[in-house]
Amino acid sequence: MRIKTVSWYNDFVSRLIQCRACPRLVGYRESVKPLPRFMRYDYWRRPVPPWGDLGNARIMIVGLAPAAHGGNRTGRMFTGDSSAQFLFRALYEAGLSNKPYSISRDDGVAVRCVYITSVVKCAPPNNRPSNEEIRTCVNNWFRYELEYVRPRAIIALGHVAFLGIKLALGIRAEFRHNDHVDFSGIRIFMSYHPSPRNTNTGRLKMEDLVSIFRMAMEYAGCVLT
Known part of the structure; x- marks a missing residue:
């Protein structure tokens, strides 16, 4: 299996975390008040970098945006909030996380x-980026991630993530x-977002997300040893 070059990543992240293209998002991410249980933490309050198995990323997992008290606090996508914990339990069950x-x-x-x-790199108010903010982030950043990562499969977590991919x-x-849906050799899988609104109500079950991961693994040819 050919290992992808990852030299682009550090430059990408260094430019990304300086982005101030969307005034509303900049204002919100910098003004989020810590929750009581996180008062002792310094919040990241910048665009949140992507991460993963940079040398062998055959599957791209795409969320909506960082959570105000998740990625916007910790500085890593899908880290530190309830959506992240549900996602990573599913990744672990599928063998994709340690x-x-x-x-x-x-x-x-x-x-x-x-x-x-x-799709959107900054935490938006009420988890709702505007269409203009989505387009700006897609054009400035997300298109380049697709170009450099070149995934075989993409998993869209929710409607907004799928909109950005489209x-x-x-x-x-x-x-x-x-x-x-298939496009130019890429298979795009669709799942509800693992937010409490979906997971606490049973709209998205753990076994459903694990199943989607396993289908993506099979299509992408992920061989785990």
């Missing part, structure tokens, strides 16, 4: 075969949970 949690940048978590990112790739399709 730990069933994602708490901080120094928690020792390592993932295999996956690259974890979001904008980046120029495809026409509707979001349907537990379905997929």
Whole structure:
């Protein structure tokens, strides 16, 4: 298996974390007040970098945006909030993570075969970026991630993530949970977002997300040893 070059990543992240393209998002990410249980932590308050198995990322996992008290606090996508814990339990069950949690940048978590990112890089108010903010982030950042990572499979976690993928790739399709669409050799799998709104109500079950991961692994040819 050919190992991808990762020389682009550090430059990408160094430019990303300086981004101030969307005034509303900049204002919000910098003004989020810590929750009582996180008062002792310094919040990241910048665009949140993607991360993953940079040399062998055959699957790209795409979320909506960093959580105000998750990635916006910890500085790593899908880290430190309840959505992250659900996602990483599923990754662990599928064999894609060495730990069933994602708490901080120094928690020792390592993932295999996956690259974890979001369509919008800054935490938006009420988890709702505007269409203009989505387009700006897709054009400035997400398109380049697709170009450099070159995934065989993409997992869209929710409608907004799928919208960003459609904008980046120029495809026409509707979001349907537990379905997929093919485009130019890439298979895009669709899942509800692992937010408490979906997981606490049973709309998204752990076994459903694990199943989607395993289908993506099979399609992408992820071989775990």
